[in-house]
Amino acid sequence: MHLATNLQQHGPWLRFFSGRTIFRMRYVLAIPALVLVASQAVVSLQGAQHMNLESSSFAQEQRIPQKYTCDGGDVSPELHWSNEPQETKSFALIADDPDAPAGTWVHWVIYNIPAKTSELPEGLPKNATTAVGVQGLNDFKKVGYGGPCPPPGKPHRYFFKLYALDSLLPLKIGARKEDIEAGMQGHMLGNAELMGTYQRRAR
Numbered sequence: 001m002h003l004a005t006n007l008q009q010h011g012p013w014l015r016f017f018s019g020r021t022i023f024r025m026r027y028v029l030a031i032p033a034l035v036l037v038a039s040q041a042v043v044s045l046q047g048a049q050h051m052n053l054e055s056s057s058f059a060q061e062q063r064i065p066q067k068y069t070c071d072g073g074d075v076s077p078e079l080h081w082s083n084e085p086q087e088t089k090s091f092a093l094i095a096d097d098p099d100a101p102a103g104t105w106v107h108w109v110i111y112n113i114p115a116k117t118s119e120l121p122e123g124l125p126k127n128a129t130t131a132v133g134v135q136g137l138n139d140f141k142k143v144g145y146g147g148p149c150p151p152p153g154k155p156h157r158y159f160f161k162l163y164a165l166d167s168l169l170p171l172k173i174g175a176r177k178e179d180i181e182a183g184m185q186g187h188m189l190g191n192a193e194l195m196g197t198y199q200r201r202a203r
Contacts (some may be wrong), residue, residue, distance in 0.1 A: 043120070049190035051083045061135060064158060064189045064196040070149035071200065077110065080119035081162055085189040088115045088164040092180055095146065099156040106177045107158065108145045109136040112168050128173050136175040143174075147196035155199035164190035 057077035058064045064073040079093070091113035097105045105151055110120070113133035125142030128135055140146040150156040169175075169183040 009131075013046065019035070019125065025037070029142075031157055041093055044112055048188050049082055049085045049164070051078065051162065051164060051190045053081045053160065053190035053192035053194045055079050055160075055194060055196075058196045061197070062199045063155075064148055069147040072147070073148045074144035074145070074148075075122060076124045077160075078120065078122040079160060081192055081196070083190075084118075084164045085116075087166055087189055090115055090165050090168045091117065092163045092165060092169065092184060093120070093133075094163075094177055094180065095145075095158060095160045096151070096177070097156050097158050099150070099154075102150065102186040106139040107147065108160075109177050109180055109185075110134065111136065111174065111175065111180050113173065134173070134175075135173075136177070136180065150198060150200055154198050155197040158196050158198060160194040160196075162192045162194075163188050 020110060022151060054060075055077050057068060057079075064077070068075055068077045081091075084091070090111070092111040093108065093113065096110035108128075110124075110133045113120075116202045117132055124130060124132070124133070124135075124145060126142065128143050128193070138146040148156065148158055161185055165184060165185050165187045166189050169180065171179055171183055171188075175183075
């Protein structure tokens with residue numbers, strides 16, 4: 001009823017946009033909005049400052065020594081970083097294995113690392129609260145670092161991902177990777193990544 005009235009009032013111009021055509025035009029007009037949302041997401045990621053993350057325990061894309069795995073002492077590796085943004089209020093670190101058979105396996109999460117900190121020492125105690133930050137639960141359902149422990153076969157990759165944030169994360173003790181990632185949304189200033197590999201051979 002209202003459409004018919006409008007067509008009578010506005011003549012051929014609206015008739016051209018009637019029926020299926022008006023649906024198509026709405027679809028076309030929606031595309032720029034989708035593109036805008038996508039471009040904003042890209043800008044957000046590109047806006048993060050690139051930092052440097054290194055380790056005296058292993059080099060980029062090199063084998064992680066047995067000492068830092070379940071076949072050794074399961075000791076957390078030393079990590080140090082630089083080129084953090086001046087506005088940084090805290091850091092968060094997530095270490096995981098995307099090659100695990102059951103999907104990405106989380107080996108370590110530590111957050112609310114003080115802004116003035118530039119390294120994590122080797123062999124961090126497996127306590128929730130430490131002098132260099134709060135450790136959450138890994139996928140072994142334990143607090144702190146759980147080293148590489150893949151099944152025999154091809155080497156797995158282990159990514160250590162550091163994030164500089166503009167705030168502390170108000171998370172409860174026992175936070176997991178997904179809690180940290182959710183808390184970081186809209187607060188990331190910079191990031192860095194270090195990857196090492198480990199392979200277990202059949203005995």
